[in-house]
Amino acid sequence: MQTYDFIIVGSGSAGSVLADKLSASGRFSVLVLEAGGTDSRFYVQMPLGYGKTFFDPAVNWNYKAEPDPGLAGNADHWPRGKLLGGSSSINAMVWIRGARDDFDAWAAAGNPGWGYDDLLPAFKALEDNQAGADAWRGVGGPLHVTDCSDAVHPLTKRYLAAGQQAGLPLNLDFNGAAQEGVGVYQISTRNGRRMSAARAFLRPAMKRANVRVEMNALATRVLFDGKRAVGVEYLQNGETRTARAGREVILSGGSVNSPQLLQLSGVGPSALLGGLGIPVVHANENVGAHLQDHVGINYTFKGRLPTLNQTLRPWWGKLLVGMQYILTRSGPLSLSMNNAGGFFRTDPAATRPNMQLYFQAFSTVIPKSGERPILTPDPWPGFSIGLSNCRPSSRGEIMIRSSNPRDYPRISANAYSTEADVAEMLDAVKFVRRIASMPAMAEIIEEEVLPGPSITSDADLIQDFRKRSGTVYHPVSTCRMGPDPSHSVVDPRLKVHSIEGLRVIDASIFPDNITGNTNAASIMTGWKGAELVLEDQE
Structure with a gap:
């Protein structure tokens, strides 16, 4: 079993940023586990090629939601990226941060450091905006934003x-x-090619000796010593493997995979886990709940x-x-x-x-x-x-169906409810x-x-x-952030309540959905989350 300072589960919008920022100093070793494969594909890199990836199982989880009464009984198609860059490698690239009031409401709900003025420096630092720098825009950052x-x-x-x-x-x-x-709309491209989180952050990080990326590696459970996360078990090439985290395990699988992995690992609703024969490490009814989507x-x-x-x-x-x-x-x-x-x-x-x-x-x-x-x-x-x-009041949930990590979870969106x-x-x-x-x-x-x-x-x-109607692919809040463990999964520093050495850093932590496309805010969450992780290292 190999040991790394940090294990990041998922190389998507937030995970790619984490890999880059946590490894940049050379002080820490980082392992990234990605269930999918490479993003080196023509239709991934060509912006309008995402129509070809919409149902492609080589790069797409191809989830299907439960038949939804609010959608006249339709079972909605839920594409999610299954490759380096995650959904930032198959999305429509519209670059929208969200409204000032969205983030100020996050902070007002008891999440200090997550207000708009707190987050604006991160938004500016991570982007290289073709329109130039001003009070709101940044230049010189890793991710290029194109003025169309x-x-x-x-x-x-x-x-x-x-x-x-x-x-x-x-x-x-x-x-x-x-x-x-x-x-x-401004879009996340550069020189006519998609500017995914993998291209902007992960690919540069992969050149460092202290970063290892394992592809086609499906995380099956977080390993615990009591209530401390100490590693991750994963499937790769038909074999079950384990890796140990000396400092932290960070889940960045997104709003579907992060709650799924927590539940598979024994962190989630007690009745659900007990009914599936999963030993409960920590009972939290909020894991997989509070699903919001546009x-x-x-x-x-x-x-x-x-x-x-x-x-x-x-x-x-x-x-x-x-x-x-x-x-x-x-x-x-x-x-x-x-x-x-x-x-x-x-x-x-x-x-x-x-x-x-x-x-x-x-x-x-x-x-x-x-x-x-x-x-x-x-x-x-x-x-x-x-x-x-932008901010519907309907709420759904994402819950595992079985203890088999290969079984897709049950997605109940409850649209227009x-x-x-x-x-x-x-x-x-x-x-x-x-x-x-x-x-x-x-x-x-x-x-x-x-x-x-x-x-x-x-x-x-x-x-x-x-x-x-159907999803516009912006699910959030299934591991929502908040100060009260009875209503949330992670605290304002993105640490899982009552668990040591485990964080969730991706769009699933949004306390509420934002006004607009969620990819920019997901990448910002990776940036902000990396800063929190680094602050907490001794």
């Missing part, structure tokens, strides 16, 4: 104009002074002007954009499908936006199987305006139609394809978004 303003599809200008005609301000930086409004829907339109459909669907179009990408690392394949978007309030009295917008200059209404058809859109000029809720979530989504979809009715958009729309002009009553609109 000059590269987006021409239809994006009409969307931005329509948003302003509908009453939203133009916002040039959603991570700047204010978040509300419509604007072009749920979204697209409204799709047939246009009178060309969209990306006419570029990406024909073979010759694919050839042209492929050559453009290979030769210049530019063009549609170098971008996210979400060219633009924004944030708005369904209640004018609210202090911060509760809804996020997405503009996509293509459409994928005609169903295909086996992949997300980003690279094979509809044969007619289509585009979509999407939205998702509160009247408040249904009411705000009803208001939100009506606002999407308002944007589409503004002159800048209305004059180029031939028809609304989904849900279609026959869907007009509140009851029909609700039934439609229950049937067509």
Whole structure:
């Protein structure tokens, strides 16, 4: 059995940052256990290639949630990255930090050091923003953030104009002074390639002699001496192996895998563990509970002007954009499908936006199987305006089904399970139609394809978004942070309550979800978490 100072389970958005920062001084040895394989794949590195990874078992856990009454009984597809970089290697790359009020609420809930002003230095330090440095933006950090303003599809200008005609301000930086409004999204790429956490943080760390990364290594349980974590057992190449941690074990498997591994290791709801024959190391009913996720829907339109459909669907179009990408690392394949978007309030009295917008200059209404058809859109000029809720009140859970670590856990999202979530989504979809009715958009729309002009009553609109909504891949809070062990899993220093030598550092610790995409905040959590770990070393 080999011994390392730190064992990090998971090489994703937070785990990659931890590996880099904990090993940088050369003082500590670090082992990273990654259940998946390499990120050295063309469709991982090409930004728009994530449509090819959406169902690919070589890089994707391909989880499926339980049939959800709130989603008309649908069992939602839950992609999660299973490779170096984790979900940052297969996501849509939209770089949104979250709202000031989100993090200030974390601190106000009893988590000192997690307010916006506390975290802004970390956000700035980790990024190298193409837009340049200012009071909110950083340059010179490991992760490059690209300004796409000059590269987006021409239809994006009409969307931005329509948003302003509908009453939203133009916002040039959603991570700047204010978040509300419509604007072009910045994305985590550099020179036309995906800037995952693996590329920004883990790959540089892997060059150090004090870092070891084991791929295809499925962590099966944390090893304890009493109530102190002392190592990790894992499966690799058909063999059960163990590694010892001299200082700490850190779980960075994300909102699905971190609670799963805690439960498999005997930390979790006592009745669940007892019923599965798992010895209880420490009973905590919050492990796997409090699941929050953003749920979204697209409204799709047939246009009178060309969209990306006419570029990406024909073979010759694919050839042209492929050559453009290979030769210049530019063009549609170098971008996210979400060219633009924004944030708005369904209640004018609210202090911060509760809804996020997405503009996509293509459409994928005609169903295909086996992949997300980003690279094979509809044969007619289509585009979509999407939205998702930012802070839903619905709560779900992620619980293991058995003591077998290869069995996927049971994911119960409970989407739209509160009247408040249904009411705000009803208001939100009506606002999407308002944007589409503004002159800048209305004059180029031939028809609304989904849900279609026959869907007009509140009851029909609700039934439609229950049937067509789904996760936008931002699950959090299953190992939530808080000072009170009766309501949380980790304390404000991310140490698991009542356990020594064990932390959780990833999006599962978010006390509540944030306003926007979660990847930037997950990476920040890795950065902040590494600082806490280093502060606690003697």
